[in-house]
Amino acid sequence: MHPTQVLRSGGDRPMGRHGIYLNHVSWGNFGSAIKTRGIITYMLSSNRQNPLAGAAHAAVFNSWRRFAAQVLYWAPPAAGAWWALNWAVKRNEYLNSKAGRAEFAGVE
Incomplete structure (x- = not known):
């Protein structure tokens, strides 16, 4: 029996950096041999993000909308x-x- 076969059998030890999945077998083991499908993740580089994009515009119009709704x-x-x-x-x-x-x- 190869060591990788033991690790992929759903034991309590993680399978490595790229082999851990969120389908948990038990409470202490958040990694299992069951591959998760249908989850697509997109990322944007931090130097391409503008955290304050449209903040002033949104602050003015969102504040007016909330004021008008509650006045x-x-x-x-x-x-x-x-x-x-x-x-x-x-x-x-x-x-x-x-x-x-x-x-x-x-x-x-």
Whole structure:
């Protein structure tokens, strides 16, 4: 029996650099003699890649798209809260003014 035949019989030892496949036999052995088919891998050299290609354009238009999709969820409650707070501040200023104290002096 040749050593390569033992290695290709699905034992626990890896078959070498080019013979390990992702079809695992057991949890500790992520390489087996079963060849994986139908997986095609393409690579692009790192010096041919442009990691920031279109980043500024995508940032502007993606931000606008996300804003437009969400504005109706937060703008009406924010406007209502601003109106209520503005009313409460003005009412408090009036009640603590000379005219407000004179108007509501006998109440409470």
